[in-house]
Amino acid sequence: MTPSQAPVRALLADGTTVTVRELGPADVSALLDLHRSLPVEDRYLRFFSTSTHQLEDFVRRMVSPDEPSHVVMGALRGDRLLGTASYVLLADTDCAEIALVVSHAEQTHGIGTLLLEHLVSLARDRGVRRFSAEVLAMNSRMLRVFTDMGLVWTVVPDGDVVHVDLGLEACDRYLDAVGEREAVADVASLTHVLRPGSIAVVGAGRSSESVGRAVLRNLVDGNFIGDLYAVNPHAKSVAGVDCYTSVTALPEAPDLAVLCVPAKAVPGVAEECGRRGVRAVVVISSGVDADELMKVMRSYDMRLVGPNCLGVSTSSPAVRMNATFAAHSTLAGDIGLVTQSGGIAIGVFVQPMAGGGRELLVGVATDEKFGPLVVTGLGGVDTDVIDDRAAALAPLSTTDADDLLHSFRAAGAALADADKESVRDVLLRVAALAAALPEVVEVYVNPLVVSEKGCLVVDARVRVAPARRTDPFLRRLRTS
Secondary structure, three states, X not given: OOOXXXXXXXXXXXXXXXXXEEOOHHHHHHHHHHHHOOOHHHHHHHHOOOOOOOHHHHHHHHOOOOOOOEEEEEEEEOOEEEEEEEEEEOOOOOEXXXXXXXXXXXXXXXXHHHHHHHHHHXXXXXXXXXEEEEEEOOOHHHHHHHHOOOOXXXXXXXXXXXXXXXXXXXXXXXXXXXXXXXXXXXXXXXXXXXXXXXXEEEOOOOOOOOHHHHHHHHHHHOOXXXXXXXXXXXXXXXXXXXXXXXXXXXXXXXXXXXXXXXXXXXXXXXXXXXXXXXXXXXXXXXXXXXXXXXXXXXXXXXXXXXXXXXXXXXXOOOOOEEEEOOXXXXXXXXXXXXXXXXXXXXXXXXXXXXXXXXXXXXXXXXXXXXXXXXXXXXXXXXXXXXXXXXXXXXXXXXXHHHHXXXXXXXXXXXXXXXXXXXXXXXXXXXXXXXXXXXXXXXXXXXXXXXXXXXXXXXXXXXXXXXXXXXXXXXXXXXXX
16 A cells, blocks of 8 residues: 555654654565564564565565555664554455564564554544454463553454454543553653763863853762763863763763754764764754754754753752753752743742842833833732733833832732832833833843842843834824
């Protein structure tokens, strides 16, 4: 049958990736290589015989466009076929006979189960309602694959052969089983990111301003449990860690490489990591060609965090890894955080430096009719939970700022111990900015940490856009 579905990438139980796709006539050579590579015992379990007679004819029929009742799904890594799951429709029924073949060296990694999941989905879409299979009673591994799928099954022993029948309805039990297998694969795929046994920091400079040095210093100061290496062709050691001239020169292939090199060099260094056998890469650098980088990552089956990221960190006593350039490490605890938001990362890593105080928000929102509005109210986690804020038109006088500062509901409690003059100064400055520069269409300061000692801006965002300047004293209606 001619393939009709696009290839997909999927995780195996050991965390590695494969491409799953329907096979066609162009895959005959790969199918022959797979079947011919089977040891005698595996061949006997699949065909109930050790003979290879007529193998080529059998394989060609499997993927022939003249055999629409034959369907074959394959799992590939690169150009190498690792395993197949196939079915043949039984005449005048909604049932199909299935078979699985997995390269002996790749067994126990979940290839057969993954292929069977994809074959089940494809078969259901094409009107098949049941799978049947005949399995040798001694083939306990294959029987376990079928019975652990989560599908409704029946098994009928018949001498040396076991007849297996699988219903393809996506019941809750099946969906739960697929979800559990996916979770296992996800966790395994992140092991080298979150629990590496060894780390190499590539681009660890000697300068105190070097991002790579900051990452390396954090790993050293945090007492990382595993082996630690630095890559710098111009230094013997950085932060007390021996340097090597390249990733290739490292004494072992590290589980994780942290890249702090110029953007243009990242794909080449990632390629070197792949050739060396590195399993995961964190790219701190920004401005990287993402498409070129992803091509390298996929060709070597490496996991990627980044580019343009803060890094990764875990306080687990079994790892103690702070592979970030943040000035402070995260606190120990049971909560994990994955974020693409700089604001969230700043809140986790930077805000502990701010000290105590009450969190407010101060901002500017542009109204099409009235112009810039200055907004203030409760900030931090209270921003959306309580939604307590007030607004006034810019520009603001000192009196306007004081009135605005006391206009939101929780103002009395929030500002009880705060330096109100500092908060008023922030409001006046933000209002003046918005009034003077119409290109500033949004200002978002959140949180603004206020205390009796003053104010501290922890995170701020400013958005600008082209704007036509107008004479504020020209008489005109602001409505259409």
